[in-house]
Amino acid sequence: xxMLDIEGLHVAVxxxxxxxxxxxxxxxxxxxxxxGPNGSGxxxxxxxxxxxxxxxxxxxxxxxxxxxxxxxEPEERAALGLFLAMQYPVEIPGVSNxxxxxxxxxxxxxxxxxxEMKPAEFMKRLREAARQVGIREELLRRDLNAGFxxxxxxxxxxxxxxxxxxxxxxxxETDSGLxxxxxxxxxxxxxxxxxxxxxxLLITHYQxxxxxxxxxxxxVMVDGRIVRSxxxxxxxxxxxxxxxxxxxxxx
Amino acid sequence: MAAPRYRTPPSELVRLGERLxxxxxxxxxxxxxxxxxxxxxxxxxxxxxxxxxxxxxxxxLMAQPFAAPTATAPAAGTVRRAMAGGPAxxxxxxxxxxLVAGQSHVGGLxxxxxxxxxxxxxxxxxxxxxxxFEALPAPxxxxxxxxxxxxxxxxxxxxxxxxxxxxxxxxxxxxxEPSAVITHPRVVVRLGAGARLHLxxxxxxxxxxxxxxxxxxxxxxxxxxxxxxxxxxxxxxxxALVGRTVxxxxxxxxxxxxxxxxxxxxxxxxxxxxLRGEGGEALMNGLYLPRGREQVDxxxxxxxxxxxxxxxxxxxGVVDEQARAAFAGRITVHEGAQDTDAxxxxxxxxxxxxxxxxxxxxxxxxxxxxxxxxxxxVGGLEEAGLFYLRTRGLGRAQAEALLTYAxxxxxxxxFRDGKLARQVRQGIxxxxxxxxxxxxEGLVA
Numbered sequence: 001x002x003m004l005d006i007e008g009l010h011v012a013v014x015x016x017x018x019x020x021x022x023x024x025x026x027x028x029x030x031x032x033x034x035x036g037p038n039g040s041g042x043x044x045x046x047x048x049x050x051x052x053x054x055x056x057x058x059x060x061x062x063x064x065x066x067x068x069x070x071x072x073e074p075e076e077r078a079a080l081g082l083f084l085a086m087q088y089p090v091e092i093p094g095v096s097n098x099x100x101x102x103x104x105x106x107x108x109x110x111x112x113x114x115x116e117m118k119p120a121e122f123m124k125r126l127r128e129a130a131r132q133v134g135i136r137e138e139l140l141r142r143d144l145n146a147g148f149x150x151x152x153x154x155x156x157x158x159x160x161x162x163x164x165x166x167x168x169x170x171x172x173e174t175d176s177g178l179x180x181x182x183x184x185x186x187x188x189x190x191x192x193x194x195x196x197x198x199x200x201l202l203i204t205h206y207q208x209x210x211x212x213x214x215x216x217x218x219x220v221m222v223d224g225r226i227v228r229s230x231x232x233x234x235x236x237x238x239x240x241x242x243x244x245x246x247x248x249x250x251x
Numbered sequence: 252m253a254a255p256r257y258r259t260p261p262s263e264l265v266r267l268g269e270r271l272x273x274x275x276x277x278x279x280x281x282x283x284x285x286x287x288x289x290x291x292x293x294x295x296x297x298x299x300x301x302x303x304x305x306x307x308x309x310x311x312l313m314a315q316p317f318a319a320p321t322a323t324a325p326a327a328g329t330v331r332r333a334m335a336g337g338p339a340x341x342x343x344x345x346x347x348x349x350l351v352a353g354q355s356h357v358g359g360l361x362x363x364x365x366x367x368x369x370x371x372x373x374x375x376x377x378x379x380x381x382x383x384f385e386a387l388p389a390p391x392x393x394x395x396x397x398x399x400x401x402x403x404x405x406x407x408x409x410x411x412x413x414x415x416x417x418x419x420x421x422x423x424x425x426x427x428e429p430s431a432v433i434t435h436p437r438v439v440v441r442l443g444a445g446a447r448l449h450l451x452x453x454x455x456x457x458x459x460x461x462x463x464x465x466x467x468x469x470x471x472x473x474x475x476x477x478x479x480x481x482x483x484x485x486x487x488x489x490x491a492l493v494g495r496t497v498x499x500x501x502x503x504x505x506x507x508x509x510x511x512x513x514x515x516x517x518x519x520x521x522x523x524x525x526l527r528g529e530g531g532e533a534l535m536n537g538l539y540l541p542r543g544r545e546q547v548d549x550x551x552x553x554x555x556x557x558x559x560x561x562x563x564x565x566x567x568g569v570v571d572e573q574a575r576a577a578f579a580g581r582i583t584v585h586e587g588a589q590d591t592d593a594x595x596x597x598x599x600x601x602x603x604x605x606x607x608x609x610x611x612x613x614x615x616x617x618x619x620x621x622x623x624x625x626x627x628x629v630g631g632l633e634e635a636g637l638f639y640l641r642t643r644g645l646g647r648a649q650a651e652a653l654l655t656y657a658x659x660x661x662x663x664x665x666f667r668d669g670k671l672a673r674q675v676r677q678g679i680x681x682x683x684x685x686x687x688x689x690x691x692e693g694l695v696a
Contacts, residue, residue: 051642052638052640054639073641073643074642075641075645075647080644090635090636091655092654093661094658094664095653095660095694102643102690103649103653104644107643108350119692
């Protein structure tokens with residue numbers, strides 16, 4: 001069975017149906033990209049998978065590692081190995097980045113019945129991960145995302161990804177707002193985190209990111225459905241022709 | 252007939268006052284005290300019909316059968332736990348308003364700095380004390396009660412340019428007694444031109460009881476003087492504080508006033524700031540976390556009398572269970588106070604349906620060149636933050652506790668004294684729901 005298996009998913013936000021019959025299967029070790037125009041429901045999908053309570057699943061099912069994902073609280077999904085790198089990470093003044101990460105790492109370990117990570121071990125790993133992602137040590141001491149630039153916030157999400165070691169990482173428009181150097185750095189960090197056990201779901205508007213993180217599968221999402229799936233060349237086709245032909249197909 | 256705005260003072264309180272008044276030391280003060288006492292009797296106790304007391308419920312508090320305090324000294328441990336300001340800090344300790352000389356230490360101060368109990372000041376310089384009492388602007392009933400009956404407190408004077416390296420801490424211990432007790436400590440601080448002082452004020456409790464501390468502090472800053480005044484109110488166990496602080500700033504003087512209220516059946520923090528000379532600065536930060544049936548009033552009055560001054564109020568509250576908090580902040584920019592910067596922010600987190608917050612920001616502007624802003628919010632925790640933390644594996648309770656702690660912690664970040672800030676942070680953890688379960692390592696230090 002696939003690691004992530006979505007069948008006939010329908011989701012409404014504020015009474016309006018945003019996802020309208022979506023099917024998707026992701027295997028361990030694969031990188032899938034979901035591309036689509038604004039308003040196609042890409043980000044809604046990401047948030048539903050992570051457990052946003054105000055998004056209403058009206059039909060369909062989602063299995064993750066054999067479990068009914070939609071039954072679980074957001075923290076239970078995280079403990080199971082799901083991670084969402086957010087497009088707009090929340091600023092939390094008053095809690096330091098390091099403190100937050102240590103609590104998150106230990107909360108996951110506790111939920112999995114593992115002992116807490118020793119502080120020295122945690123700090124060693126944190127410094128390593130920060131170096132890998134290209135985050136200055138000063139940002140680790142600062143309050144979580146507070147006053148971070150757009151690029152710093154995105155890198156901080158990838159730092160969390162590296163520390164929390166999920167089985168499935170969903171990256172929601174991680175490329176948006178990044179200049180080319182930051183994009184390359186983030187992509188390099190993500191590539192370094194690719195393993196045969198870990199799957200990625202990249203949600204993006206632009207093909208650009210996929211020059212640096214080469215996907216196994218590309219899906220085109222329009223109007224709440226996946227209208228076309230293919231290999232990495234599909235992204236190039238989109239780059240050339242835009243979303244217009246798909247919008248017409250959907251209509 | 253309309254309901255009265257002031258109530259006749261309870262007879263127990265009047266009898267106690269009339270018994271104490273003739274026995275208080277200092278003939279030079281007798282007349283000032285008598286006048287204040289008569290004003291108090293004539294005015295009475297404010298009811299919610301008085302605008303500044305609109306949200307305060309003090310009838311039961313004032314109707315207690317008060318007796319004169321008899322406590323002599325708190326336990327050494329009580330004082331030790333309250334200590335802040337670093338190992339070299341000088342300290343005056345009070346038990347139910349009375350100076351405890353044996354637990355105080357104000358030796359070895361630099362030349363030009365005098366610190367003594369108010370009783371001693373009354374003995375040695377009665378005229379100056381009388382003049383200071385008389386100089387209190389716009390006295391109200393509680394200030395009058397204090398002026399009439401203040402027997403002790405602190406008298407602190409720094410000559411021009413004196414800048415002690417050590418902090419000075421006033422520790423007020425509310426010692427539970429068999430009967431309800433009311434005390435009237437008075438604090439007078441005078442900083443000469445260019446002088447600097449870091450003054451800490453801690454209110455703690457020893458045992459359950461009903462000690463009402465009616466405190467008046469008069470802080471006077473001459474040109475270019477700088478004062479940091481940090482108050483921690485943590486007298487849990489049925490005690491109450493009505494505190495009025497009046498600050499007068501001359502040209503170029505700077506004030507940083509921080510206050511954290513972490514306990515007390517009724518606490519009222521009144522802060523009145525007069526910026527009387529150009530280039531003055533007043534930064535005011537406050538935090539209150541009432542729970543149970545506690546009530547916290549914050550009343551801030553900032554007067555810009557002179558131009559080119561800067562004032563900034565930043566107050567936050569976390570209100571839980573059946574507790575009530577009121578914030579009334581007024582900025583008055585008087586005529587001619589051009590080029591004024593004045594800001595005010597009041598943010599409240601309401602954790603229970605039964606809790607209540609009343610926020611009342613006010614601006615009165617009589618000058619043209621002014622940059623002013625104010626804002627007040629009352630709400631719950633932000634869902635976006637909760638969701639973010641939960642997607643990282645934190646359980647709902649832990650995420651809520653952490654966000655609540657962080658909300659309050661933003662004020663503590665503005666405290667200057669490390670030890671006092673730590674005490675405040677520990678107090679927040681103890682009060683915030685789920686806070687005791689949070690990992691303090693990395694939060695409190």
